[in-house]
Structure formats: structure tokens, C-alpha cells
Amino acid sequence: MGSIGVGLIGTGYMGKCHALAWNAVAPTFGDVDRPRLVHLGEANEALAQAKAAELGFARASGDWRAVIADPEVEIVSITTPNQFHAEMAIAALEAGKHVWCEKPMATSEADAAAMCEAARRSGKVAVLGYNYIQSPAIRQIGRLLAEGAIGAVNHVRVEMDEDFMADQTAPFNWKHDAKSGYGALDDFAVHPLSLLTMLIGPVSSVVCDMAKLGADRALADGGRRAVETHDIAQVLMRFADGVSGALMVNRAAWGRKGRLALQIFGSAGSILFDQERANEFQIYSTSDPAAVQGFRTVLTAPEHEPYGRFVPAPGHGLGFNDLKVIEAREVLRAVADEPARVIDFAAGLAIERTVHAMARSFQTRGWVDVA
Template identity: 65%
Template sequence: MRPLGIGLIGTGYMGKCHALAWNAVKTVFGDVERPRLVHLAEANAGLAEARAGEFGFEKATADWRALIADPDVDVVSVTTPNQFHAEMAIAALEAGKHVWCEKPMAPAYADAERMLETARMSGKVAALGYNYIQNPVMRHIKTLVGEGTIGAVNHIRVEMDEDFMADPDAFFYWKSELSAGYGALDDFAVHPLSLLWYLFGHVEAVITDMAKPYPDRPLSEGGRRAVENHDAANVLMRLGGGISAVLMANRAAWGRKGRIVLQIFGSKGSIVYDQERMNEFELYQADGRGSEQGFRKILAAPAHRPYDRFIPAPGHGLGFNDLKIIECRELIRAISGEPSSIVTFEDGLRIEKSVHAMAQSFHERRWIEIG
């Protein structure tokens, strides 16, 4: 079989991350074909050319449609800003390519629906870039929960906080425009929602509050402009099986840089995880002598698959970019028809449905059941 031909659209934060994954996946995992890095698209030709050289792609273009038309391309990484996802992913799927699209699907729910529809019709693999579920530590948490190590789960808290919107004196920019979305909710609360989906399935009912820490911001050209969306969102939730949950997302939380704290409480124990220390988690088991019970800090180790593919020694640590390599391996697995652990467009749409329900719940000041 010919190697997978890769097309990459966008070469910013995530574009580079995908490029690193495509470059590394074979060396890390061994048991896949080395992908062929065929075509790269960027906003202008010069940048496209430069990045193709850096990332090891054969061809470069300023016209992403040319990339999609390229018969040597089998999979398209869509790593452009959210508003382009629908158009690009749909075009790629329609052209018979597999799609690896960054999260979230699209600002408008209808666009996300169209993406799923196209994916279904295409029969191709359509996966989203929810890399945090790929952490070997998170996988192991899923295993532990599944094995009943902490009994029946009854309560969950999840916090996602960063501080890139925390400075009130920072100039107004597009992230504060309504057109960019609800704010914290779709900007990044989708990440913790992907973890909840991965571990416990979908959200059933929500009530949301949102907040604007700073009602307006200075404009670089002088004057001030009203902030149009919400940097903080707090949600009470019900998951299946009567699990109560709380979601808190804040992109104006000084001092938090990449915090995603997950607390899971069950009838026999608890689990705590913090993305800022992504190579460890805490486990409390209510067994044995009470005088020695406590939260156990467990370091990432080869026993937590597929950490072993990266490092044979425990406690040495994976990085954020490594999660994308694992995601890439799962995508290839899916393309090969093997069982895999990806967030499909189907799953992603459900995540986005819950995000929209949350926003609606805020505006209508009431609980919303998610059908």
C-alpha cells in the first residue's frame, strides 16, 4: 500500500503541532507506515513555501483548494482559525480525503451539523483535535474508572483556566467580539467537555452563568470598546447515571496558564488531575487501614500506554506536543479501520450541542435539557 499522503492547512500553533506529529508518528510507534508529507497551505505563498521547507512538505500553496484537489493527499489537517473549519473540512471530505480538524468544529451549530453530515456521506474518517484525551495518564484514569477502582462515580468538577485575557489594560481584539463566539465557553471549555465525554459520555442538562470581568477594553487607536462576549463561564451539569458535575472556565484567571483540573468522586475513591502537571495524577482509594489512606501522586510511566512508546523509564515526562503524536497514531488507526480512540465529528457535534445549550441556558436563565 502506498503511504498516507498528508496535506496541512495552516501552520500556526496547531499547524506546527500537527507537522511535528506527522514527522514523528512513525519513529515513535514503529507499527505504522511513515506518512508522506505532500502538500502544505498557508495564507500567502511566501509563508507557505518557507513552512513547507521547515516542516518537510513537498509542495506549498497559498490556495488551500489546490491542496485539497491534490490526488497525492489522503488526509487533510485543518489547523486554521475556527471560522474556516467548516468550509475546509467539508471540501476535503467531499474530495474524498480523511480530515483531522482542530477543535471546535465551527462557531455556528448549523455549520457543525453540515460538517457531520458530509463526513457521514463521505465514509471517510473525520476526527477532531481534542488532544487532552490522548494523555496516557488520562487513558489510565479511564481504565481505572472503568475497572471500578473508585466505585460508582457520582460527582465531577472540572476547571479550565488560563490568563491570556486577564489583563484589563490589554487592547480589545477579535477574541472579544461576538462573532468569535461566546467567549470562554466555546473558546476552550470544549476541552474539558471532551474529557467528560471521553470518561463519562455526554451532558444531559445544564444551567449556566457567564461573566465579563472587564465590560470594556481600550482600543489601540484610542477610546474604549465594549466587550461582547464572556471570559468566564460556570455551569452546573447533570451527566448520565445521575452524576452531578460543575464546569468552570475562565480565560481571565491570573496565574493559570494551562490549568485543566478534573476532580472525580466515586463511591470507593477519588481521582484528581491537573493538566499543568500532565505527567501525574492523584488517586484516593478508601481501602486498607484508615490511618494510611491518602491521595497518591502517581507519575506517568510505561505502564500507562502508550507512554512506553516514547520513554521506557517512568517519571521522565511527556510534553504537550506528544499528545498530538498519540492523536495522530489514533487517527491512522481509524483510517486503517482498527479500533481507535478519537473524537469523531459525531462526538464533536454533541460536545458543541452542549456548548450551545449552555449559552442558551445563560441567556434564558434556566436549566436546559440536552436532547
């Protein structure tokens, strides 16, 4: 058989990204066998067939369990809506398949814990789709921190802002319903936390506030309904090793489209990053001559692995979808039992628990320790 056999469940935007990544990982990296796209699952047979043709899968089924049962499938990409993650991931793991599941992990802490336990029992690879950690700039920032390029980190600020919920005249939708979760905290906080996990370490305690844009929204069919979620959340954090920080997320921040901005301050310099300009980062170093100290804008380049696998020239830029290709390479590393840069289900559960601690702090109006 040779190369790994891939199953895919779900073909929305993230399903497409997984398919593109599985198609591109061998040409891009040139150091792995081209995965075989074996079996695609969708809600019904016709859609599954059409998508298989488009995405390059050999077989298609209208039942996701057929994907998992396929003996040629060794790893399952799960890109369905969040409420299905737990059931599918646990079933796949129990069937002896590796799992690459999109974030957020699950819709409850209990489900996330069950997924984590299933992964542990199976001994299989179980990875969450936290793509921002794969960016060449973020990886380089990680290397710089590890090398002590800015000395010992003492303070960090993270912002994640978009504006898809900013229009207050738009009617009540499912994201205003408490069933969808807390609001910006679920939607966004997991992403900065994935970066902080990689770059700084675990959060130990938090105090959180949340805010709404307005008390209620128009209903499509007349009348108004109280908004139950919070589009804005902000958190003061302390990390295990004495670092302090702030996390601010806002899904109603007009003008912000994909901002995920990091400010990391250390004893010998500072590092800045913003996902809206993902192909660059900034570093200030006290080792520069005094008269020319300043934030240096570094364009990503072949020096910043694995940028060079995509483009041989510096400053030409990777795109958001390329992050998924890098992630696919890391998943293949994990499957091959090599050291891999991934957020596995255990690390993912820690992120979920941090988010829930933030929500509790908002309820209790005080500091909360992250379990």
C-alpha cells in the same frame, strides 16, 4: 505507494504540531509506516514553499484546494482559523479524503452540523483535534474508571483556567467582540467536555452563569467600547446517568496557565488530575489500609500506554506537543478501520451542542436540557 500521503493546510502553531506529529509518529510508535508528507497549503506560494522546506513536505501550494485535489494526498490536516474549518473539511471529505481538523469544530452550530453530515455521507474518517484526551494520565484514568477502581462515579468537578485575558488594562480586542462567540465558553468549555465525553458520558442538563471582568475596555484609538463576551463561565451539570457536576472556566484567572483540573468522586475512591502537572494524577482508594489512606500521586510511566513509546523510564514526562503525536497514531488507526480513541465529527457536534445549551441557559436564567 505504501504509506499514507498527507496534506496540511495552515502552518500556524497547530499546523506545526501536525507536521511534527506526522514526522514523529513512525519513529515514536515503531508500528506504522512513516507517512509521506505530500502537499502543504498556505495563504500564498512563497510562504507555502518556505514552510514545506521547514516542515518536510514535498510539494507546496498557495491554494488550499490544490492540496485537496492532489491525488497522492489521502488525509488532510486542517489547521486554519476556525471560520475556514467547515468549508475546507466539507470540501476535503467530498473529494474523498480523510480529515483531521483542529478544534473548535466550527463557528456555528449549523456549520458543525453540516460538517458532521458531510462526514457521514463520505464514509471517510473525520476527526477533531481534541488532544487532551490522548494524555497517558487521562487514558489511565479512563481505564481506572472502567475497571471500577473508584467504584461508581457520583460527582465530578472540572475547571479550566488560564490568564491570557486577565489584564483589564489591555485594550479591547477581537475576543471581546460578540462575533468571536460567547467568551470563555467557546474558548475553553469544549476541552473539559471532550474529557467528560470520554470519562463520564453525555451531559443531559445544565444551568449556566457567565461574568465579565469589566463593562468596557479602552479602544486602541481612544474612547472605550463595551465588552460583549464573558471571560468567566460556570455551569452546574447533570449527566445522563445521575452523576452531578460543575464546570468552571475562566480565561482571566491570574496565575493559571494551563489548568484543566478534574475531580472525580466515586463510591470507592476519587481521582484528581491537573493538566498543569500533566505527567501525574492522583487516586484515593478505600481499599488501602485505613491508617495509610491518602491521595496517591502517580507519575506517568510505561504502564500508562502509550507513555512507553516515548520514554522507557517512568517519571520522565511527556510534553504538550507529544499529545499530538499520540493523536496522529489514533487517526491512523481510524483510517485503518481499527478501534481508535478519537472525537469524531459526530461526537464533536454533541460537544458543540452542549456548549450552546449552556449559553441558552445563561440567557433564560434557568436549567436547559441538552438536545
